[in-house]
Amino acid sequence: MAITRADVEKVALLARLQLTDGELKMMTTDLSQIVTYVDLLAEVDTEGVEPMAHAVEVSNVFAEDEVRPSLPREQALANAPGRNERGYLVPPVLGG
Template sequence: MALTKADVEKVALLGRLMLTPDELESMTADLAGIVGYVDQLAEVDTDDVAPMVHAIELRNVTKDDAVAASLPRGEALANAPKHNNEGYLVPAVMGD
């Protein structure tokens, strides 16, 4: 897939990036190289490769759920800039 300067201009516009002509040239060359590399990867035969979530096998990455005592309210609120002894006080964002 060939990447053109117009393609990069469109992506820059969508990303709200203001590129100089020099940056546009540089980005076009860089992105064309990346797309070329991805095209190379598409040529690799992966028919016998099982889909995976991670590149390496992960084991025991989550702890078992266990009931435990909660953090006391006073400790939870100790570092809050503002609180009312029941919860955090934050500025209203939705109005009254």
């Protein structure tokens, strides 16, 4: 399965990645190769094989509903690129 330049442009937009013309070309080639390689799996006969929803054969792992201490606000906000005394500050997103 070949990946087109348009595919890469769409995925880059969804991932909010800005790619140069050269990068777009390179990605189109690389991703095509990766997807073509994975396509090998299509040769396997999966008739009657139950689809796998998860990589590990474990289920029902729960935590009890108990409150545990949260981070102090100062610590929570410590790494924020922008902040005030209460919260994170981000560029305006109104109408976004």
